[in-house]
Amino acid sequence: MFCFQCQEASQGTGCTVVGVCGKPHDVANLMDLLIYTLKGLSFLSLDLDLPTELERRVSLFIMDSLFATITNANFDRDYFVCKNSEALKLRDEVRALRGSLFPHASASLPDAAVWTADEHGFDGKAWTVGVLRTANEDIRSLRELLTYGLKGMAAYSYHAGQLGEIDPALDAFVRRALAATLDDTLEAADLVALNLEAGKYGVDAMAMLDKANTGAYGHPEITKVKIGTGSRPGILISGHDLKDLEELLIQTEGQGIDVYTHSEMLPAHYYPAFKRYEHFYGNYGSAWWKQTQEFKSFNGPILMTTNCIVPPKDSYIGRLYTTGHTGYPGVAHISDEVDGAPKDYSALIEQARSCPPPTEIETGEITGGFAHHTVLGVADRVVEAVKSGEIRRFFVMAGCDGRMKSRNYYTDFARELPQDTVILTAGCAKYKYNKLDLGEIAGLPRVLDAGQCNDSYSLVVIAMKLQEAFGLDDINDLPISYNIAWYEQKAVIVLLALLHLGIRNIHLGPTLPAFLSPNVAQVLIDSFGIGGITNVEDDMKRFLEV
Ligand code: FSO
Ligand code: SF4
Structure with a gap:
């Protein structure tokens, strides 16, 4: 295996034996193989007018597969063996159609479009198609930057799709971009351009998810969320999928069970549609990486709707459930809905009844709900505060948390920021x-939480509105600094989206991505002013001197 797609890449270069995330080497290889076949499938479907049903199947398959390979989403070998078989079948279906339309084109097809094996041959083939297959480190870097951006985009597109939103233009771009990573005639400049174009589609994907979420559940409102616990047994839900949450809330209503959020599900409390559920109790714990402690003391069943899963401990593995494209060997999986019927959460409900209530680990409240609709509602107040000097500067500190100690920088930075x-x-x-x-x-609170990582879209809308309010030609003239923490591939698409919008001088930490070669990193520094972080004192000075 060779994987360097997330911030925890071993030694800052790449995981080669087993993932720091816990991903076994064979699963990493099977993910590479799946991506490789997706590239072949994408190549074959370029310029083809597929019949509507096949078109939808291809789009969904590509998006779902990309999503499943995101860091900490799925660790299940069986799942990826199955996905690889399905990928070959679908690819061959498209190739047959293409062959019938262009009978003389088959001689020029790339290996990704023609290779074949049964499942016993997957592991052997996988070793030959990974990241290191691209020898030139700059081209490799740009191909992987693009691929990781597509993975993030696919995750957002999947959630929007769950709520009925699709964007054929976005699907078509993903295929064009995947196919481009097979094209040896493309030079670094072409791939840089394609990465920026991915940023444009990243904005579209986040906007589509925003539309899906707010259309279904209303605009987030300023909300105080309890962080203590109640006296009834609970079910904990983590990840990003609001449709899964909705179905869980409906099925648990009146059952004597409370539902709590963990990590990225916290912002669900801000949506008006979920406030009517009295048993939607509060948030339990913190970010994803604390789950090995917090899931133990939660005492009840836990549902993972997306990443980030940490290899589970014995103390709670029997209470852990995955759904959608998440998976972990030995963990119960809640199947997808069939023909529009809701998923069946009765196993969790049954188990919750025999569990003690969560052990309280903290008390109090946290406040959030500052997505674009809310902030634009108080825009006059914000603009006035900037004009009067009451607000000197905004700091966008969106992104991911993670387990590296060096991330305490962000706590210190927030604490040290001037009033x-x-x-x-x-x-x-x-x-x-x-x-x-x-x-x-x-x-207003000094920390304005817009929501999940995809709600970075809200921050962009807010910045554009402020630009308009101040009559500025350049968004970079706003008093906003970007000190962003990244961990996995959704943060990559958020970064590409910001670059596409022309935002400069973004600082990324706690470390720059291992997949940026020195030359590619230099391009980002020269063209966009991207930088890393150093220490709180020096960075603070630098940010405030702008
Ligand atoms: Fe965090 Fe994990 Fe939302 Fe990521 S829970 S790290 S960028 O999956 O998706 O912010
Ligand atoms: Fe390593 Fe991150 Fe890849 Fe996991 S996802 S194998 S931690 S680089």
Whole structure:
């Protein structure tokens, strides 16, 4: 195996024996093989007018598969063996159609479009198609940057699709981009352009998910979320999928069970549609990486709707459930809905009844719900506060949390920020400072949480609105600094989206991605002013001197 797609890549270069995340080498290889066949499938479907049903199947398959290979989503070998078989079958169906339309084109097909094996041959083939297959490190870097951006985009597109939103233009781009990673005639400049184009589609994907979520559940509102526990047994839900949450809330209503959120599901409390459920109790614990402690003391069943799963401990593995494209060997899986019927959560409900209530690990509340609709509703107040000097600068500190100790930088940074600054956040990065008492400014909390990482879209809408309000030609002239923490591939698409919008001087930490070669990193530094982080004192000075 060779994997360097996330911030925890071993030694800052790549995992080669087993993932720091716990991903076994054979699963990593099977993911590479799946991506390889997706590239072949994409190549074959380029310029083809597929029949509607096949078109939908191809789009869904590509998006679902990309999503399943995201860091910490699925560790299940059987799942990936099955996915690889399905990929070959679907690819061959498209190839047959293409062959019938262009009978003389088969001689020029790339290996990804023609290789074949039964499942016993998957592991052997997988060794030959991974990341290192691209010898030139700059081309490899740009191909992988693009692929990881597509993975993030696929995750957001999947959630939007669950709520009935699709975007054929986005699906078509994903195929064009995947096929482009097979094209040896493309040079670095072509791939840089394609990465920026991916950023444009990243904005579209986040906007589509925003539309899906707010269309189904209303606009997030300013909300205080309890972080203590009640006296009844609970079910804990983590991940990003609001449809899964909705079905769980419906099925648990009146059952004597409370539902709690963990990590990235916290922002669900901000949506008006979920407030009517009295048993939607509060949030338990913190970011994803704390789950090995927090799932133990939760005492009840836990549902993982997306990443980030940490290899489970014996103390709670029997209470853990996956659904959608998440999976872990030995963990019960809740099947997808069939023909529009809801998923069946009766196993969790049954188990919850015999579990003690969660052990309380903290008390109090956290406040959030500052997505674009809410913030634009108080835009006048915000603009006035900036003009009067009450607010000196905003700091976008969106992104991911993670287990590296060096991430305490973000807690210290938030704490040290002067009182006349405001933090705009989204994603699980917020857990590094959302329980600190940082006070208020202009009648608003100094930490404005827009929601999940995909709600970084809200931060972009807010920035564009402020640009308009101040009559600025360049979004970079706003008093906003970007100090973003990244961990996995959704953060990659958020980054590409920000670059596409022309935002400069983004600082990324705690380390720059291992998949950026020195030359590619230099391009990002020269063209976009991307930088890393150093220490709180020096960075603070640098940010505030701008
Ligand atoms: Fe966090 Fe995990 Fe939302 Fe990521 S829970 S790290 S960027 O999956 O998706 O922010
Ligand atoms: Fe390593 Fe991250 Fe890849 Fe896991 S996802 S194998 S930690 S680089």
